[in-house]
Amino acid sequence: xxxxxxxxxxxxxxxxxxxxxxxxxxxxxxxxxxxxxxxxxxxxxxxxxxxxxxxxxxxxxxxxxxxxxxxxxxxxxxxxxxxxxxxxxxxxxxxxxxxxxxxxxxxxxxxxxxxxxxxxxxxxxxxxxxxxxxxxxxxxxxxxxxxxxxxxxxxxxxxxxxxxxxxxxxxxxxxxxxxxxxxxxxxxxxxxxxxxxxxxxxxxxxxxxxxxxxxxxxxxxxxxxxxxxxxxxxxxxxxxxxxxxxxxxxxxxxxx
DNA sequence: ATGTCTACCACAGGTAGA
Numbered sequence: 574x575x576x577x578x579x580x581x582x583x584x585x586x587x588x589x590x591x592x593x594x595x596x597x598x599x600x601x602x603x604x605x606x607x608x609x610x611x612x613x614x615x616x617x618x619x620x621x622x623x624x625x626x627x628x629x630x631x632x633x634x635x636x637x638x639x640x641x642x643x644x645x646x647x648x649x650x651x652x653x654x655x656x657x658x659x660x661x662x663x664x665x666x667x668x669x670x671x672x673x674x675x676x677x678x679x680x681x682x683x684x685x686x687x688x689x690x691x692x693x694x695x696x697x698x699x700x701x702x703x704x705x706x707x708x709x710x711x712x713x714x715x716x717x718x719x720x721x722x723x724x725x726x727x728x729x730x731x732x733x734x735x736x737x738x739x740x741x742x743x744x745x746x747x748x749x750x751x752x753x754x755x756x757x758x759x760x761x762x763x764x765x766x767x768x769x770x771x772x773x774x775x776x777x778x779x780x781x782x783x784x785x786x787x788x789x790x791x792x793x794x795x796x797x798x799x800x801x802x803x804x805x806x807x808x809x810x811x812x813x814x815x816x817x818x819x820x821x822x823x824x825x826x827x828x829x
Numbered sequence: 830a831t832g833t834c835t836a837c838c839a840c841a842g843g844t845a846g847a
Contacts (some may be wrong), residue, residue, distance in 0.1 A: 582835060
């Protein structure tokens, strides 16, 4: 079973890229982020024609997450993180697919730091930590995948010294991510490729992709039951090279 | 500091986010 996460940066603008990638990569489950479309502008017909059932949580202009499942409809288990009823942002969806519980998330960017956006990021992280504490011990495999907006370690940043004050690499944020690992979650790609420089995002500016000046910010965290079945993990860099593509590349894992 | 790209709303391009 192949489970992918892909920050599409606008699902309607990227629809040709997304459909091409679905066709070439044939993932079983996909978590999408940054739909940048209101609820009624999700391209359901095109996704369905590609063979995927979908649930989504849209939002005008920003954010927006979806879960796709090949040949079936994801069974939604949660929409939004618990812990703050005033939070209107569409950043978390959870569903059961084929016996696997999948969480798809789009963690707040948090820049500029310090500031209210950064505070929101830390609060959101606290709520995620609480939800993931509830999920880690499940008997079923659990995969929490998405754009975490965190580079966990220096190996995950092309120029770590330039990012120390940024909300994606700040000590508080790396500590929050480390607390998830302390709960027992496994960073799938890093576990299978402990020493490799692997990026999932490259800025549009200044030829970042051509220079491979990237970041690893899209992750799959696996509970122990899922980790036992982990067989492979990788980044579909080829899709980042396409015309009119997202600034992120799709990231995937395979479970036996 | 800069750079590039997106969507919205609405029909131009200003604005905000990443």
